[in-house]
Amino acid sequence: MRPWQRLRRPFRRAPHGGVLRLSPPEVLLIGFALLCTLGALLLWLPGSATRPLAWHEALFTATSAVTVTGLSVIDVSQDLTFVGQLVLLVLIQIGGLGFMTFAALTVLLLGARLPLQQQNLVREALGEIAFSDVRHLVKLVIWFALCIEGIGTLLLAIHWVPEYGLKAGLWDGLFHAVSAFNNAGFSTWKNSLSRDVDDPLVTVVITVLFIVGGLGFVVVSDIYRQRRWSRLAMQTKVVLLATLWLNVIATLILLALEWSNPGTLGALGSDFARLQAAWFQAVTPRTAGFNTLDTGSLRDASTLLVMLLMFIGGGASSTASGIKITTFVVLLLTARAFYRNTEHPTAFGRSIPQETVIKAITVALAGVLLVFLTLFGLTITDSRQHFIDLAFETVSAFGTVGLSRGITSDLSLPGQLLLGITMLLGRVGPLSVGYFLATRQSRGVRYAKGDIQIG
Amino acid sequence: MRPWQRLRRPFRRAPHGGVLRLSPPEVLLIGFALLCTLGALLLWLPGSATRPLAWHEALFTATSAVTVTGLSVIDVSQDLTFVGQLVLLVLIQIGGLGFMTFAALTVLLLGARLPLQQQNLVREALGEIAFSDVRHLVKLVIWFALCIEGIGTLLLAIHWVPEYGLKAGLWDGLFHAVSAFNNAGFSTWKNSLSRDVDDPLVTVVITVLFIVGGLGFVVVSDIYRQRRWSRLAMQTKVVLLATLWLNVIATLILLALEWSNPGTLGALGSDFARLQAAWFQAVTPRTAGFNTLDTGSLRDASTLLVMLLMFIGGGASSTASGIKITTFVVLLLTARAFYRNTEHPTAFGRSIPQETVIKAITVALAGVLLVFLTLFGLTITDSRQHFIDLAFETVSAFGTVGLSRGITSDLSLPGQLLLGITMLLGRVGPLSVGYFLATRQSRGVRYAKGDIQIG
Ligand SMILES: [K+]
Ligand SMILES: [K+]
Numbered sequence: 001m002r003p004w005q006r007l008r009r010p011f012r013r014a015p016h017g018g019v020l021r022l023s024p025p026e027v028l029l030i031g032f033a034l035l036c037t038l039g040a041l042l043l044w045l046p047g048s049a050t051r052p053l054a055w056h057e058a059l060f061t062a063t064s065a066v067t068v069t070g071l072s073v074i075d076v077s078q079d080l081t082f083v084g085q086l087v088l089l090v091l092i093q094i095g096g097l098g099f100m101t102f103a104a105l106t107v108l109l110l111g112a113r114l115p116l117q118q119q120n121l122v123r124e125a126l127g128e129i130a131f132s133d134v135r136h137l138v139k140l141v142i143w144f145a146l147c148i149e150g151i152g153t154l155l156l157a158i159h160w161v162p163e164y165g166l167k168a169g170l171w172d173g174l175f176h177a178v179s180a181f182n183n184a185g186f187s188t189w190k191n192s193l194s195r196d197v198d199d200p201l202v203t204v205v206i207t208v209l210f211i212v213g214g215l216g217f218v219v220v221s222d223i224y225r226q227r228r229w230s231r232l233a234m235q236t237k238v239v240l241l242a243t244l245w246l247n248v249i250a251t252l253i254l255l256a257l258e259w260s261n262p263g264t265l266g267a268l269g270s271d272f273a274r275l276q277a278a279w280f281q282a283v284t285p286r287t288a289g290f291n292t293l294d295t296g297s298l299r300d301a302s303t304l305l306v307m308l309l310m311f312i313g314g315g316a317s318s319t320a321s322g323i324k325i326t327t328f329v330v331l332l333l334t335a336r337a338f339y340r341n342t343e344h345p346t347a348f349g350r351s352i353p354q355e356t357v358i359k360a361i362t363v364a365l366a367g368v369l370l371v372f373l374t375l376f377g378l379t380i381t382d383s384r385q386h387f388i389d390l391a392f393e394t395v396s397a398f399g400t401v402g403l404s405r406g407i408t409s410d411l412s413l414p415g416q417l418l419l420g421i422t423m424l425l426g427r428v429g430p431l432s433v434g435y436f437l438a439t440r441q442s443r444g445v446r447y448a449k450g451d452i453q454i455g
Numbered sequence: 456m457r458p459w460q461r462l463r464r465p466f467r468r469a470p471h472g473g474v475l476r477l478s479p480p481e482v483l484l485i486g487f488a489l490l491c492t493l494g495a496l497l498l499w500l501p502g503s504a505t506r507p508l509a510w511h512e513a514l515f516t517a518t519s520a521v522t523v524t525g526l527s528v529i530d531v532s533q534d535l536t537f538v539g540q541l542v543l544l545v546l547i548q549i550g551g552l553g554f555m556t557f558a559a560l561t562v563l564l565l566g567a568r569l570p571l572q573q574q575n576l577v578r579e580a581l582g583e584i585a586f587s588d589v590r591h592l593v594k595l596v597i598w599f600a601l602c603i604e605g606i607g608t609l610l611l612a613i614h615w616v617p618e619y620g621l622k623a624g625l626w627d628g629l630f631h632a633v634s635a636f637n638n639a640g641f642s643t644w645k646n647s648l649s650r651d652v653d654d655p656l657v658t659v660v661i662t663v664l665f666i667v668g669g670l671g672f673v674v675v676s677d678i679y680r681q682r683r684w685s686r687l688a689m690q691t692k693v694v695l696l697a698t699l700w701l702n703v704i705a706t707l708i709l710l711a712l713e714w715s716n717p718g719t720l721g722a723l724g725s726d727f728a729r730l731q732a733a734w735f736q737a738v739t740p741r742t743a744g745f746n747t748l749d750t751g752s753l754r755d756a757s758t759l760l761v762m763l764l765m766f767i768g769g770g771a772s773s774t775a776s777g778i779k780i781t782t783f784v785v786l787l788l789t790a791r792a793f794y795r796n797t798e799h800p801t802a803f804g805r806s807i808p809q810e811t812v813i814k815a816i817t818v819a820l821a822g823v824l825l826v827f828l829t830l831f832g833l834t835i836t837d838s839r840q841h842f843i844d845l846a847f848e849t850v851s852a853f854g855t856v857g858l859s860r861g862i863t864s865d866l867s868l869p870g871q872l873l874l875g876i877t878m879l880l881g882r883v884g885p886l887s888v889g890y891f892l893a894t895r896q897s898r899g900v901r902y903a904k905g906d907i908q909i910g
Binding site for chain 2: 436
């Protein structure tokens, strides 16, 4: 019996109607929910906070950390002690790496369940590494994460230790490196990284950390193994090119829209500083959540663009969320195929199967639906807030981004609970939709076909 | 040669690379664009308006009439003479009936192009009427429209003649009946039907007119032929039930949300008046566009609900637009099938083919995309307006609804052009997407399959 078959056993529908009928996404959701509760308890302890936290503050903070969102109803820099910040960081690390590992495992499980041809596709997507053991995969993921985070910590500490002293500089470096790689967006500073808006080292190190974390383990391991463009899997090429294009285009649009806005780029002295700030603002929505500009001062057009980027998110089985960049690319390719009146979308000389197109469209539409329902709820629970602010926080929660127009801590208790649920669903949802679509079964009952006129 | 084959000939790709390569949706789009231009010219003539209209005012008004939207940058009650209003009414009638006929014809054409089995399905959907001639279909549509509009005019005139005199009462009756049946939403009064907010006759007649117009010719003719529920086509049952449910649920939600809002229901004296107003407000977004309450005074939650209803719209090949209620139902059924982990969604004991599911999801997502792009454009061209107002006008234009939060006439010229294009695409788009998906061809080139990880 292969290791993933062993692992799969508890997930399978028990043949004699047993109790354990959980699918991997259900396991993940329940695991995350338990982790949030445990984290909330730890944050709630007197040693973690400088003031007594309300239960819902602790729960929201823990949920935000486990789902690597970064939205906050407390001031992490003031309200948490060192121990509290450490708890937060551990929750972020477990949440980010746990998801990445689990997503990679699910792909593997899915592979074992699919016909041989598709199984090979999955292995190919995983960079043709021979996973002789599941533990090997977990080790690889952790090793990969610790390496990147270690380098990040070092670079940031070199920069910050002279400024803030050894202990604070090291801790800030570690916290921001881990938070960035896991796309969590939590900062030990009140205004996130605003003070380093024109610092090239911070800008580059932080953005590289969260972009690499957001590419996903499958993509990074493929790059590590192949090293040559022509040998990379289609998925890897798509993710890399799309990430590059999206970041460059978003930077240019934000430069154009915000150049003369005194609340954001307009306040910066040099063109180079503006370029750095625009780059940071363009890449952070997918789905890092750090900010160097005041999100609430962005123009409405920029805000809408940032919302789109937050909705798109990063790579599959990565520390990023959103509908995933592969989903977005498949949608674009499908639109192109539609425009050209061809049957299947193609990329790099390969056709994308209908099954994948359906998955992509379903994930995107389910995302739109979740955002709509949450927003509708928030307009009822928090009707005093501006509509655009509520819409922004909703998409930020769905994409587990953590950018905020500053109203999260002013939300009512039901509003905060709604956002918390949206974070959890936003983190686990897209993977679940993909999983269930791949494993759905024909029922025994057969129906006659009946068509309906669309459009 | 059958009549629809004769009719199809000009649409076919010319075998020797001739000039005429237009598909039905392209013909419709170009025809509508020409009709808008002609209408604008007529409205621009001195006899049509009481003050000289700007070219863009005339063009926007004509486009709004032809696409049966009802958004307006002029005051129809003040700025247009009787001749001008007559021109408007003719544009509405041609736009509404033209589209309905054309949509029914396209279904027929599509039927002739599809395999025999699906051809029969189309015939079944058309209520098993033997269309021995295309002219017969056109005649039926016109006859159906004139009957309903005639009855509506009569009932409204009986009510309004005593109040406004013979000439004015008759004209108001005719104008509102035609405008209602065609889901155009234009009124000869400044505040639409607000003065009759608690008048049961006006409320009932107007809503029945636009609901029947929005059911679509295919559905109505099926009802007319079969008369018994069990014999109705699945499409008819789905449209009827969904219309009923959606209207009832929306009424209840609006009652709950607006009951104590002094700007809307709260201002009305009796509970019966509130019920009427809530009913009207619940059914008008799909996609009539008349109003008896002030749309700008609705709470944000209600506004969002109205936006959803405007996005959904009415029946296929009807005078209504939006993604269509069938599309919405297929999405719901797909979600249910997904939740139950079955392969195909089912309704009334029939399974809905994957092809239809793909069409529905594509139409919905294309709609979301169009709304997003228009809204993004408007936040740039009209950055001073409130975000929720811009979002509302955008969805109203997409669904050719015509409800407005009062900012349409304040929009910049580029903003108005954007809305105009959105109306045209909103009217023709969903039909086009359905058409192109049904007729797309395999290209000669074959690609190897390459899969991508989604979600
Ligand atoms: K984040
Ligand atoms: K309308």
